[in-house]
Amino acid sequence: MRRIIVAILSLFFCVSAHAASIISDTEIESVIGELIAPITAAANIPHANIRIVDDDNFNAFAMGGTDIYIYTGLLTRVRTPNALRAVVAHELGHTIGGHMAQMSARMETEMKRTMIIQALGVGLMLAGGNPSLGAGALVGASGIARQSMLSFSRDEERVADNMGFDLMVRAGYNPNGFIDVFNQMNDMTAVIESKINPNAINHPLTSERLKNMREKLATGDIKNKKFKSDDAGTVRRYDMVRAKLVGYLDTDSRIKTLYPNSDKSDAAIYARAIANMRFGNLNGAAVGTRTLIARNPKNPYFYELLGDLEYRFGHYDDAIAAYTRATELRPNSPMVDVAHALVLVERRADGDISRAIELCKRAILHDESPIAYWVLARAYGSDDGRADWAMAEYYRMQNKPDKSREYARRAKSRLKPDSPEYIKSDDILKTTK
Template identity: 55%
Template sequence: MRKFFIFLITMFVIMPAHALSVVNDTEVEKLLHKLITPVAVAADIPENRLKIHIVNDDSFNAFVTGGEDVFVYTGLLTRIKNPNALQAVVAHELGHMVGGHIAQMSARMDAEMKRAMVIQALGIGLVVAGGNPSLGAGVLAGAGGIAKQSMLSFSRDEERIADELAVDLMVRANINPEGLIIVFEQMRDLIGAAESKMNKNNTNHPLTNERLKNTREKIKNIKHSGKYKTYSDSEYELARAKLIGYLYQERRILDKYPYRDSSDAAVYARTIGNMRGGALDSALVGIKTLIKHNPDNPYYYELLGDIEYQLGHYDDSVNAYEKALEFDNNAPQIQTALALVLAERDKPGDKERGVELCKTSLLISPAPLTYWVLAKLYDDGREFWALAEFYNMNNDIKKAKKFAKKAQQKLNKDTPEYIKSGDILEK
């Protein structure tokens, strides 16, 4: 548990009260990009502008702000039936954008949101894995409240329009609009009972049955030639299992994936649960089984690297992460994790390789954690600059300046780190 323990401590130290807790994980992020990009492009969001954020909150929810930020809640990802249904939820939210409903959202909310987003996430494997799912709850209250308010601002008419636009967007993206039907059926199952008891005025979405009926009508009249593109269920199942393995308590993991379930997704979730619970030998057996089933999955090697690290097997851990990067070299969280193990192993060449990995990781996706690892790798004054960046990203300007000052005392004036420390001092 050493690595996770360290990160938990840093998380407690650095998380300000109103941070929006965001999950960073290469496997889940890549899958979401694959699923959401076509819908976003259909809504005229250029692919390179689209930003997808995974919010660590158990609500069945998603929303869109401004023109290009899509927020998907872990509570949606872990519950939604299949990739097509997820696409439909996002299409509906983008429908609010296309329909101009979002523009009416208050500017205050946008600013709040952006401020919250500054508190960048760390990897789920790296932080949430501490096995304390309640950790995020208090942290989320602020941002969650904002999000819910924005949802409430949509009228019944706007919801109907967003549903219609969702169907149009999906058809334009060559995605089966029946996904929206799946969502409503699922919503009916999830909240149907509660909704019927509620005062009609208290629910911002029109009654689910009505939406279901309207959407069925709408789809009936669609003319679409050829076949819709399909998306892999098994990939989705694995990403979902990963989130559940990291975010749920052991009991809930076993409710969802009991031992009799021998699917890869179930083994994946239980393996992560075992690792979090410290049952490292069982975790090792689990991950080796998965690798036997699919020896090309980079994220299996990522998990193997995590487990070996916690067993204290640094060499095996390094080998596993390197293997993961062979299959996916565009994986900032894996690069950072490997750099951390290298920093601790400290064999000849390890620190150099670690620095190189951190630099690549920062280029792809700047994260405070990577600066923190970088600070462990340097010992020539640049570690103070890295810590300054770490605190700066976490909005702790006072500490950031303290370390930037220290860095400037140690570093040559013409080094990039000296200059970057100056930028922080000017804040």
């Protein structure tokens, strides 16, 4: 019985014990950020950071006031933007309710300390030096997170649901997004929950939360209120994000179930093209990618995919042309800059190295990531002390302080004391231990 209860609680509320990492992807972050911006604004958190956790659990949580963690397992299952908003509104309800006040500082420190940032696309495919897929890192954090998540009581969950409901209304979105989410949770847990005596656990059953939300939705001023609805473009962008995640992270069989060959939508073609690339069917991936580009010549992320694919084929010139086009269509795409830089470093034509350094620096300025430092180190080359500094930053971000300090020391021994990289290396030595 205990095991069953724990299984239920783990849905939506707790961080799983197995390893996870944070996915850094320009398309996913910008689309999700745009979708939930009205909710974070209604909660007076205008600059929320969205972090996508690579973990198949149906889960999300807010931490430290501005950080919102959303699991890929939730994103791939929550089908509408409004249901996603409801999830985020609920989590912000915990923040506003002060439910995590005691735990959050410690949790956040621990979480950030053990966070691994992973890139999709080229970041996932880098063999050999594979910089980002450290994994295994969140284990420590999860233990703490789990304790805290589980400590939400029945009352706290109800308060968070009610506050989330109000946030949705204040943002102008229909709080019936909650119904979608709870129905989904019910599908996953109904059989187990039916066997539980609700009084035996200090946690609300999904059916109870569903009933509460239905009652609130039935009140006069909500029933008669006019809410915003998502336009076709918004729904489409969210579908593409979900397809991308499934294509990059899911098993072959789940990809085939969710996006069968008979499905000719852009989302399905996107998921299958990515999966084909992942599983080595480059020609299949190329056909899909070209179809997507023919249908949507202004979508920067399809050119990003084309660049990744051409790189895999070994067609460096075509890869660079594709990344250049992606950047024209959407400036400020740090992950595209890094992938672009990587191909330049491999091609090494005149001017490629200096351009690669420029792109990495721009990416880091916008959103630092381990892979950006890793590519930067390769661009500088092993004869250059600045490469040691870049590797020190890379290991700092990978939460490997010993390695980071080792490289920082080496950088200092090889660089001029007034150079920026010397000073930054010195900072690493002063701030890590």
